[in-house]
Amino acid sequence: MRTIERGAEAMLSSTDYLDMDAIVKTRLPKRYRDAELDRSLRNARTRKEARLLREARIAGVRTPYVYDIDMHEDSITMEFIRGPKLRDVLGRDMPGARTACEKIGLALARLHSSGISHGDLTTSNMILEGEEVCLIDFSLGNMPASDEDLGVDIHLLRRAFMSAHSEVAELFDSLLSSYLRHNPGGKAVVAKADDIQKRGRYT
Numbered sequence: 001m002r003t004i005e006r007g008a009e010a011m012l013s014s015t016d017y018l019d020m021d022a023i024v025k026t027r028l029p030k031r032y033r034d035a036e037l038d039r040s041l042r043n044a045r046t047r048k049e050a051r052l053l054r055e056a057r058i059a060g061v062r063t064p065y066v067y068d069i070d071m072h073e074d075s076i077t078m079e080f081i082r083g084p085k086l087r088d089v090l091g092r093d094m095p096g097a098r099t100a101c102e103k104i105g106l107a108l109a110r111l112h113s114s115g116i117s118h119g120d121l122t123t124s125n126m127i128l129e130g131e132e133v134c135l136i137d138f139s140l141g142n143m144p145a146s147d148e149d150l151g152v153d154i155h156l157l158r159r160a161f162m163s164a165h166s167e168v169a170e171l172f173d174s175l176l177s178s179y180l181r182h183n184p185g186g187k188a189v190v191a192k193a194d195d196i197q198k199r200g201r202y203t
């Protein structure tokens with residue numbers, strides 16, 4: 001196993017699983033939390049992530065296949081997705097940027113119309129796999145998602161485009177119109193996101 005990334009919550013290592021390239025996401029203990037609480041939180045997030053990766057795929061969204069889940073280690077072994085994070089490539093000189101954004105809008109419409117929220121929707125949690133966009137990191141998602149959860153997704157994504165990708169902020173319009181085209185309930189979600197922005201929460 002080779003460590004790829006060590007974030008605040010989890011460690012990512014590459015490995016192989018039945019001869020397939022795989023990645024292991026292990027949720028790390030947080031020493032400042034009560035041990036019992038820490039264990040149950042890590043357990044809950046691991047289970048939730050594995051479940052939502054699967055539910056999202058059933059909804060027609062590209063996500064990594066879950067190969068294995070270990071409730072003692074709090075780890076998920078999943079398909080290794082080849083490609084850069086969208087965050088690192090989305091810019092003026094990215095070929096097909098508009099198409100990619102329309103695909104994100106479609107993916108999000110499929111998620112939301114199946115009652116799933118992502119919870120941490122930024123371009124760091126999207127991998128550009130050839131011309132497709134794969135969504136990862138669902139541990140803060142919900143199913144069934146509340147109206148607020150759905151609004152937060154749009155709010156966070158809009159904020160990511162306005163800050164990390166401000167030179168291509170207008171691409172968010174393509175994303176949003178694709179989202180609205182494919183999600184009948186989308187207008188209400190965008191209204192909720194506007195509301196959240198006005199309240200100045202989640203900033």
Ligand SMILES: Nc1ncnc2c1ncn2[C@@H]1O[C@H](COP(=O)(O)OP(=O)(O)O)[C@@H](O)[C@H]1O
Pocket residue numbers: 004005006007008009010012023025064078079080081082085124125127136137138
């Ligand atoms: N299935 C995967 N295939 C390839 N890279 C991945 C995969 N899952 C995670 N990564 C890489 O590891 C990073 C962190 O994983 P992520 O699930 O987003 O955890 P965190 O909660 O720490 O943000 C991602 O930004 C991505 O670069």
Ligand SMILES: [Mg+2]
Pocket residue numbers: 124125137
């Ligand atoms: Mg992440």
